[in-house]
Amino acid sequence: MSTEAYRRIPLWKNVPLEEWETYRWQMSNRIQTVEQLRQVINLTPSENAAVTRKSGRFIMGIPPYWAALMDADDPTCPIRRQAVPTEDEYKISPNDMIDPLGEDSHMPVPGLVHRYPDRVLLLVVEVCSMYCRFCTRSRVVGTTAGYSRPANIDHAVDYIRSHRKIRDVLISGGDPLTLSDDRLDDVLTKLKSIPHVEFVRIGTRNPVTCPYRITPELCNVLKKHKPVWMSTHFNHPKEVTPAAKRACGMLVDSGVPLGSQTVLMKGINDRPAIMKKLFHELLKARVRPYYIYQCDPVKGTAHFRTPIKAGLDIIEKLRGHTTGYAVPTFVVDGPGGGGKIPLMPNYVVSQKDGTWVFRNYSGKTFTYKEEQAGERPAGSAIEPSYALQQ
Numbered sequence: 001m002s003t004e005a006y007r008r009i010p011l012w013k014n015v016p017l018e019e020w021e022t023y024r025w026q027m028s029n030r031i032q033t034v035e036q037l038r039q040v041i042n043l044t045p046s047e048n049a050a051v052t053r054k055s056g057r058f059i060m061g062i063p064p065y066w067a068a069l070m071d072a073d074d075p076t077c078p079i080r081r082q083a084v085p086t087e088d089e090y091k092i093s094p095n096d097m098i099d100p101l102g103e104d105s106h107m108p109v110p111g112l113v114h115r116y117p118d119r120v121l122l123l124v125v126e127v128c129s130m131y132c133r134f135c136t137r138s139r140v141v142g143t144t145a146g147y148s149r150p151a152n153i154d155h156a157v158d159y160i161r162s163h164r165k166i167r168d169v170l171i172s173g174g175d176p177l178t179l180s181d182d183r184l185d186d187v188l189t190k191l192k193s194i195p196h197v198e199f200v201r202i203g204t205r206n207p208v209t210c211p212y213r214i215t216p217e218l219c220n221v222l223k224k225h226k227p228v229w230m231s232t233h234f235n236h237p238k239e240v241t242p243a244a245k246r247a248c249g250m251l252v253d254s255g256v257p258l259g260s261q262t263v264l265m266k267g268i269n270d271r272p273a274i275m276k277k278l279f280h281e282l283l284k285a286r287v288r289p290y291y292i293y294q295c296d297p298v299k300g301t302a303h304f305r306t307p308i309k310a311g312l313d314i315i316e317k318l319r320g321h322t323t324g325y326a327v328p329t330f331v332v333d334g335p336g337g338g339g340k341i342p343l344m345p346n347y348v349v350s351q352k353d354g355t356w357v358f359r360n361y362s363g364k365t366f367t368y369k370e371e372q373a374g375e376r377p378a379g380s381a382i383e384p385s386y387a388l389q390q
């Protein structure tokens with residue numbers, strides 16, 4: 001889409017580009033009602049019914065930037081499906097859970113999940129620029145859990161300060177970049193004042209859903225607190241727009257290494273060719289594909305979930321076939337709170353008495369023999385004469 005293609009949508013035809021490209025304008029013009037949505041896309045009966053439901057709805061919010069990328073006539077559009085509710089959200093599967101990762105039961109203080117010994121997940125806000133229909137934290141986002149209250153963050157900071165094993169703090173939410181630069185600066189300052197916190201990471205989808213949030217002012221805050229890493233979240237090659245690339249470039253130029261965490265979803269990105277294209281686009285934008293997540297069994301997301309085999313198949317078609325940097329780790333977040341469990345295609349054909357037979361990416365087999373105990377005196381170094389023979 002060219003920069004000003006949004007003008008073809010009557011609702012926004014008079015919006016100057018300078019306004020369109022501001023986060024403030026995007027947030028105050030988010031699509032939250034069926035009347036607004038109808039002016040951008042031709043709604044299906046299922047979408048219409050879901051958006052106008054009277055109760056039990058999961059909040060909808062779509063920045064105009066994202067809405068303008070949606071296909072008005074194709075309800076299978078991957079951009080549209082991530083943002084527009086359908087009646088499928090109310091077809092509850094017996095596997096569905098409210099809190100699939102058991103986060104609420106792993107919170108020593110509100111908003112802080114301490115699952116691994118050396119790192120924590122700190123939820124600092126419960127709002128996002130866009131509400132993804134497959135959200136893993138739909139139980140809290142758009143609610144008033146109160147994570148952004150200063151007292152809440154201070155309790156979490158106290159906890160981190162008194163647990164010296166914590167060396168890495170992952171700030172998430174909601175989306176931490178919905179906080180103002182000053183509020184973010186404040187949170188980062190508090191965390192960086194703790195001597196054993198080696199670095200922080202920010203989990204945000206703003207570079208993808210509303211890239212105009214990335215400004216020189218924000219970059220200055222991030223630079224001030226380096227090292228700051230960032231995990232963003234791209235799911236489809238169509239998301240890698242010129243604006244998203246520009247935002248990622250500004251962050252990387254500011255010394256913020258960028259990773260992408262992709263959620264595997266049926267009909268959106270469950271084909272190896274789509275994932276490969278996405279990861280190639282991300283490398284060009286200097287974003288390293290970090291994880292592919294099996295879609296969590298969150299309530300109302302069964303229609304997005306794929307078989308595990310789909311993820312394994314994608315890794316199989318990437319590893320060896322393309323740049324290693326373009327191959328993320330496929331993980332299942334263990335339901336109930338197991339943490340991330342990596343899954344790999346099986347490359348071991350057999351293993352016996354120190355002889356391993358592997359297959360490579362193209363199916364050829366190779367044998368590797370381990371050194372056997374006793375073949376060489378323990379502790380013996382390589383003979384100098386051996387080195388000379390080389």
Ligand SMILES: *Cc1c(COP(=O)(O)O)cnc(C)c1O
Pocket residue numbers: 113114115116119120121170340
């Ligand atoms: C994902 C996650 C982390 C970070 O895991 P990494 O593998 O280090 O990226 C930390 N804590 C919780 C609770 C998480 O869900």
